[in-house]
Amino acid sequence: xxxxxxxxxxxxxxxxxxxxxxxxxxxxxxxxxxxxxxxxxxxxxxxxxxxxxxxxxxxxxxxxxxxxxxxxxxxxxxxxxxxxxxxxxxxxxxxxxxxxxxxxxxxxxxxxxxxxxxxxxxxxxxxxxxxxxxxxxxxxxxxxxxxxxxxxxxxxxxxxxxxxxxxxxxxxxxxxxxxxxxxxxxxxxxxxxxxxxxxxxxxxxxxxxxxxxxxxxxxxxxxxxxxxxxxxxxxxxxxxxxxxxxxxxxxxx
Amino acid sequence: xxxxxxxxxxxxxxxxxxxxxxxxxxxxxxxxxxxxxxxxxxxxxxxxxxxxxxxxxxxxxxxxxxxxxxxxxxxxxxxxxxxxxxxxxxxxxxxxxxxxxxxxxxxxxxxxxxxxxxxxxxxxxxxxxxxxxxxxxxxxxxxxxxxxxxxxxxxxxxxxxxxxxxxxxxxxxxxxxxxxxxxxxxxxxxxxxxxxxxxxxxxxxxxxxxxxxxxxxxxxxxxxxxxxxxxxxxxxxxxxxxxxxxxxxxxxx
Numbered sequence: 001x002x003x004x005x006x007x008x009x010x011x012x013x014x015x016x017x018x019x020x021x022x023x024x025x026x027x028x029x030x031x032x033x034x035x036x037x038x039x040x041x042x043x044x045x046x047x048x049x050x051x052x053x054x055x056x057x058x059x060x061x062x063x064x065x066x067x068x069x070x071x072x073x074x075x076x077x078x079x080x081x082x083x084x085x086x087x088x089x090x091x092x093x094x095x096x097x098x099x100x101x102x103x104x105x106x107x108x109x110x111x112x113x114x115x116x117x118x119x120x121x122x123x124x125x126x127x128x129x130x131x132x133x134x135x136x137x138x139x140x141x142x143x144x145x146x147x148x149x150x151x152x153x154x155x156x157x158x159x160x161x162x163x164x165x166x167x168x169x170x171x172x173x174x175x176x177x178x179x180x181x182x183x184x185x186x187x188x189x190x191x192x193x194x195x196x197x198x199x200x201x202x203x204x205x206x207x208x209x210x211x212x213x214x215x216x217x218x219x220x221x222x223x224x225x226x227x228x229x230x231x232x233x234x235x236x237x238x239x240x241x242x243x244x245x246x247x248x249x250x251x252x253x
Numbered sequence: 254x255x256x257x258x259x260x261x262x263x264x265x266x267x268x269x270x271x272x273x274x275x276x277x278x279x280x281x282x283x284x285x286x287x288x289x290x291x292x293x294x295x296x297x298x299x300x301x302x303x304x305x306x307x308x309x310x311x312x313x314x315x316x317x318x319x320x321x322x323x324x325x326x327x328x329x330x331x332x333x334x335x336x337x338x339x340x341x342x343x344x345x346x347x348x349x350x351x352x353x354x355x356x357x358x359x360x361x362x363x364x365x366x367x368x369x370x371x372x373x374x375x376x377x378x379x380x381x382x383x384x385x386x387x388x389x390x391x392x393x394x395x396x397x398x399x400x401x402x403x404x405x406x407x408x409x410x411x412x413x414x415x416x417x418x419x420x421x422x423x424x425x426x427x428x429x430x431x432x433x434x435x436x437x438x439x440x441x442x443x444x445x446x447x448x449x450x451x452x453x454x455x456x457x458x459x460x461x462x463x464x465x466x467x468x469x470x471x472x473x474x475x476x477x478x479x480x481x482x483x484x485x486x487x488x489x490x491x492x493x494x495x496x497x498x499x500x501x502x503x504x505x506x
Contacts, residue, residue, distance in 0.1 A: 012456075014456070057456075061440060061458055062441055063440070079439060183488070183489040184334060184489070185438050186332060186482070186486040187315075187316070187440065187458055188315055189314040192268060202268050203265075203267070203268060203307070203310075203311045205458065232439070233438070235437045236338070236435075236436040236438070236489060
């Protein structure tokens with residue numbers, strides 16, 4: 001839309017370079033190919049290294065490039081659509097759940113979590129860590145905060161920690177009658193341990209999906225799921241997902 | 254969770270600084286307050302300017318800081334929850350819609366949009382631009398792509414462009430019977446004109462929400478909405494939204 005509109009906006013140098021680079025990616029490179037080094041690229045396009053780096057960062061934000069440890073910068077495949085919250089009244093761990101339990105421990109949650117759970121500030125809750133694979137790649141890591149009141153039938157006989165304990169907690173959860181799910185999506189940066197799980201550098205942009213599951217008039221479970229923002233498109237809704245692979249606006253100019 | 258886990262991960266210097274800075278923001282600064290300049294901050298925490306800058310970038314990604322043109326870096330208010338796609342079968346422009354029409358033109362859409370609309374590659378479509386306010390601030394800008402076949406009753410008598418034309422197109426749309434909505438959320442970077450609308454710098458991280466509305470077995474409308482990632486939390490689901498203001502994981506350490 002509107003070169004006229006665009007002309008009235010001061011366009012930084014790296015922005016123009018980004019468009020030129022984006023076209024070069026389409027025409028000269030294939031998915032997975034390693035880009036030439038920064039010095040060569042800067043020379044080819046006649047720009048300073050700092051300008052080049054800004055343009056590369058933009059393309060990384062848009063999912064066109066991936067920076068990989070020990071490999072360099074490669075051309076990214078189209079983002080993978082990952083369905084979020086399809087079954088309206090299913091609990092985590094219900095049949096067909098896309099997540100794998102990794103670990104479970106009982107611990108005092110951060111203050112904001114305790115507030116959301118209406119649990120006492122010093123009351124330990126079950127914390128289940130899970131991970132999610134899609135297309136052969138780990139795409140997300142999740143922490144589920146579950147107050148003891150949500151799993152009253154859980155016995156000490158079950159495994160004290162690990163995936164077996166996680167499965168026991170989630171099995172108990174299925175007995176509750178779910179009232180509603182609220183979900184929010186926001187931008188975040190990968191914490192060191194999440195980054196390691198997701199094979200990203202600490203601080204990489206991630207999409208944080210927070211879901212509050214309600215039962216018996218209170219928050220029964222709080223889920224905080226961290227998705228790779230470089231490779232994932234989160235999908236919502238009734239059918240198979242939107243087929244647009246990268247933002248069409250990006251191609252409008 | 255687990256200092257043990259964290260200890261096994263090499264933690265970059267800026268990451269530790271980010272945690273320290275985050276605590277300082279909580280205890281010493283109030284919302285809207287301008288941070289000291291980089292030189293003073295680097296000196297106070299005994300780090301290099303480059304390390305400081307990386308930590309500030311992390312805090313910006315997490316919505317704790319805002320960089321504002323001509324003002325400097327300020328402490329951000331909690332992110333605003335913005336509801337996405339509440340009414341399951343409402344068309345854009347239906348009663349109660351949170352968006353304001355800004356403009357409308359007829360133009361050939363980008364190739365990926367044409368493909369999603371199953372329209373011919375050279376077939377012009379109506380493009381409606383809208384904007385969305387929340388809490389007195391513009392939070393999002395949207396392009397709606399509407400093929401002529403979706404608004405067969407539209408006459409040339411209506412205004413040729415501008416908000417009046419946008420309203421005429423959306424009014425016509427309400428006659429269609431909607432079958433489904435598919436929605437995806439992904440990370441993007443603000444294009445120059447979107448950035449200007451949203452009072453951000455070009456290339457700032459944004460959340461791109463793509464919605465495909467289906468009717469009569471085909472895509473009747475494609476919406477590409479660009480939300481500010483710094484100030485918005487997108488909310489989905491049946492009740493009032495998740496009350497967590499910033500990611501609880503960030504406070505777990």
